[in-house]
Amino acid sequence: MTSCIVTQDVYSADGRTLLVERGSEATGEQRTALMQGQARIFVLWSRIDMPNGVTIPLDSPGSDSLGASGLEAYVDNHFWDRFGGAIMVSLIGDFGQAASNRSLGSGNNQIQFSNTSSAGQSLADDTLKNTVDIPPTAYSNQGSALNIFVARDVDFRSVYDLEHQQ
Incomplete structure (x- = not known):
């Protein structure tokens, strides 16, 4: 299991509705064993727990700051x-x-x-x-920036009572 803290508020596409509060905690897990020659950690983020008690299901992969799949890592072979x-x-x-x-x-x-x-x-x-079969270990710097590539639409209707305005 791994976790990270959301460092800035996340808003809807039009920028009017706060969807994820800063300080929310994302939880995920490493999905594949590290292979020889690989220098990335692949994480599947399962959910975000917000301070107000709302849990958002994600099942979405992590990416680095450039959008490449996985997180950059130092590998100890x-x-x-x-x-x-x-x-x-x-x-x-x-x-x-x-x-x-x-x-x-x-x-x-x-x-x-x-x-x-x-x-x-x-x-x-x-x-x-x-x-000889000791597997390599990957380390990612604590506090380094990462992204969560949300792979599907997330429905907030049960959380926010919004009305459509003309």
Whole structure:
């Protein structure tokens, strides 16, 4: 769930009737999981709760200040969380292998570390399997301006008792 506060009064198309008061709270939810390479948060705004107790159903998407679908976001791909452990285990295994190769030197003394290196590889595989599926996280700046693209007509007849004037 997410919410935002309406920062200015919203009037009817002719500018004579106040429809949404400043200070009203819009409530919505993120609709899709963030995909790799995506830098937008897609929000479906479900309703606006006005200070006078009126609730306006919306079911309308959010957009940025230019009208593009979704809200601009900073994306944390968790690179080091996802791959750091596997890289570290692999490097430790490589250093162990390099040390054993260097200690061989010249002579017939041979030391085999095949069990240790295969265990290290298995540990790296397990670490990678456990962390590679961490999904990216998107952050939008608090207080940033956004728009709600009202996708359908909203009927205010039950709220406002208006009369048609000639």
